[in-house]
Amino acid sequence: MISRFFCPFPLPASGEIQLPEALAHHAARVLRLRDGDPVILFDGSGGEVPALLSVRGKQCFAALQDRREVERESPLRLVLVQALASGDKMDWIVQKAVELGVAAIVPVQAERSVLRLAGERAAKRVEHWQQVAVSGCEQSGRNRVPLVAPICGLRDYLARHRECLRLILDPMATQRLLDAVRPAGEAQLLIGPEGGWSDDELAACRSAGCVGMRLGPRVLRTETAGLAAIAALQTAWGDF
Known part of the structure; x- marks a missing residue:
């Protein structure tokens, strides 16, 4: 290769x-x-x-040599909204989400996030994740690098992007992921931290128009749930 x-x-x-x-x-x-x-x-x-x-x-x-106008972007513009995960899990999530074709990644600070970042530490970590996204593009053949956004609080995130479809994974939801209607534009996928979303966070997400979805009867780890959901949505609406 x-x-x-x-x-x-x-x-x-x-x-x-x-x-x-x-x-x-x-x-x-x-x-x-x-x-x-x-x-x-x-x-x-x-x-x-x-x-x-x-x-x-x-x-x-x-x-x-001569430039080749090769595009390997998915027709589905999918944004991963990922609650901060501890250790090297965020590196893994960012890298694999890029390989699976997400258009952008938004890290959010959740109530139960073990990892806590602010100020200069937060900025340096986002810069590191952006380089992880670059390496994911180099490996997977993508020619456009997804943006890793600055870390924000969940409620700050919810105040924005109201015009697009927002799906939140919730093991207690009654709808399956593939029950959602394909969006005409962008879709955003919210994934909770290791301890899951708090009741207050779930209520805030529902009030903001997020649609609760489940991935079968099993509870997946934060580093598994988002990637499984991305693959499922790429199969249903993307280019898998």
């Missing part, structure tokens, strides 16, 4: 570019790519550019 790399700047139509230091290190030192090896570059604006690698000491250059 040809290695794919995200370039954090607009790629020119032709010519040779120098790869950023971190990208060059990953290509030459980690992946051990050599002179003349083919790579694929993308800048997040859509499409991708085949290129040939040139390693010159610690620097790497890429000779660009």
Whole structure:
């Protein structure tokens, strides 16, 4: 498989570019790519550019070939609204959600979230998750990088996005996920933390127009529930 790399700047139509230091290190030192090896570059604006690698000491250059207008985005614009999860679970959730085709990820602070982030720590963690999203695109072939939004409180989130379909996973709900009517536009999927949504949070979500859905009779972990639901919705409404 040809290695794919995200370039954090607009790629020119032709010519040779120098790869950023971190990208060059990953290509030459980690992946051990050599002179003349083919790579694929993308800048997040859509499409991708085949290129040939040139390693010159610690620097790497890429000779660009003709741009290919390849799109691998799902016809379903699905946003994952994920309550903060502890440890490395958020990394896993972000990476796999991107691979499954979500359009964006909104981390929310829930009452029962074990992980608590604010200020500079929160900003740095979001920046880290954005890089995880980039790696998910590099691996899965996506040429547009989903945005990881700044962390917000659940009620702050509920005050926005009222115009789209919002589905909240709730083991006590009576409707199945696939009972929902396919939206004409964006759909947003709310996933609770390890301890689940509180009664007050569920009530606030219902008041804001969120539709409660369940995934069968089983209670799934937070790192499992969202990914299972994304796959189900991609099967029903997307491109699976």
